[in-house]
Amino acid sequence: MAKITVKVPASTANLGPGFDVLGMALNLYNTVTLEECDQKGWMIDVKGEGDNLIPRDSSNLIARTILYLLDKTDYQMKGFKLCLDNKIPFQSGLGSSAGAIVGGLVAANALVGQPFSPDELLQMAVEIEGHPDNVAAALFGGVVIVAQNDNSLIYSRFVPQRGLKITAVIPDFCISTQQARSVLPKKVPLSDAVYNMGHLALLITALRDGDWELLGAALHDRLHQPYRCPLVPGLVDIMNVAREAGAYGVFLSGAGPTVIAFTPPRCDIGEVLADCFQSQGITARVLQLEPSITGASIVLEE
Numbered sequence: 001m002a003k004i005t006v007k008v009p010a011s012t013a014n015l016g017p018g019f020d021v022l023g024m025a026l027n028l029y030n031t032v033t034l035e036e037c038d039q040k041g042w043m044i045d046v047k048g049e050g051d052n053l054i055p056r057d058s059s060n061l062i063a064r065t066i067l068y069l070l071d072k073t074d075y076q077m078k079g080f081k082l083c084l085d086n087k088i089p090f091q092s093g094l095g096s097s098a099g100a101i102v103g104g105l106v107a108a109n110a111l112v113g114q115p116f117s118p119d120e121l122l123q124m125a126v127e128i129e130g131h132p133d134n135v136a137a138a139l140f141g142g143v144v145i146v147a148q149n150d151n152s153l154i155y156s157r158f159v160p161q162r163g164l165k166i167t168a169v170i171p172d173f174c175i176s177t178q179q180a181r182s183v184l185p186k187k188v189p190l191s192d193a194v195y196n197m198g199h200l201a202l203l204i205t206a207l208r209d210g211d212w213e214l215l216g217a218a219l220h221d222r223l224h225q226p227y228r229c230p231l232v233p234g235l236v237d238i239m240n241v242a243r244e245a246g247a248y249g250v251f252l253s254g255a256g257p258t259v260i261a262f263t264p265p266r267c268d269i270g271e272v273l274a275d276c277f278q279s280q281g282i283t284a285r286v287l288q289l290e291p292s293i294t295g296a297s298i299v300l301e302e
């Protein structure tokens with residue numbers, strides 16, 4: 001009976017102006033172990049983040065994702081055991097659902113002898129997740145820019161320059177992506193679209209070149225953060241405090257509620273930002289992270 005373990009990184013999406021097109025993998029990993037067994041159905045064991053919220057039956061996102069891929073093959077269905085060891089905070093804007101989808105797809109693809117290319121896995125991940133930024137970063141690692149071109153996805157991946165400190169402040173409440181997308185307008189002013197295009201182009205240049213001053217100036221957005229502020233109490237204050245405390249820039253990670261600050265290496269602002277949440281009556285924890293150069297990978301048995 002086959003047994004496959006996949007390690008998949010957390011990710012941050014949007015990074016300010018890159019709504020639905022830009023993602024960065026982060027060095028915080030979930031592992032998904034998929035094992036065939038004789039007994040039909042699913043045995044699901046969850047450890048770590050989200051263990052009290054994640055379903056243990058066939059409604060589990062990883063289980064559904066595995067079946068989504070296997071349904072495209074002639075695999076003769078057996079029963080499965082899934083062991084999930086989660087380090088990515090659940091529904092916090094750090095790509096937990098993207099990690100689940102990518103982890104499930106990579107494990108299922110390995111189970112049936114890798115018939116699908118990475119591009120095909122990306123296409124499936126986007127069909128399941130609905131938007132490409134987190135899943136692309138989780139699959140490929142580094143920073144990934146993705147766009148929809150008629151019926152296909154086009155993307156470019158690069159490794160950001162070293163020297164950026166990434167502080168994630170994670171308040172202890174969840175926002176589902178569905179909820180965070182429901183507050184967005186269907187149409188935006190042309191001037192706001194132009195504003196974001198300019199900032200996004202500069203942001204990518206800054207990450208590639210290690211131009212941190214430019215990065216700070218480029219991390220502004222008018223397409224999603226202004227509409228999501230009411231979902232994250234104190235967000236505007238936190239952003240102001242972070243910049244005053246020395247951050248190059250600060251943004252809502254994905255759909256939130258996690259806030260990420262990019263700072264110089266010796267700048268320590270995590271606790272100051274956590275205190276901002278605290279003053280709203282919200283507990284928050286702080287993680288110091290780095291970009292993950294590797295995306296989802298199969299862990300070889302010792």
Ligand code: HSE
Pocket residue numbers: 013014019020021093131133134177180181224254255
């Ligand atoms: N780009 C997506 C959004 C990321 O902002 O809704 C959510 O994970």
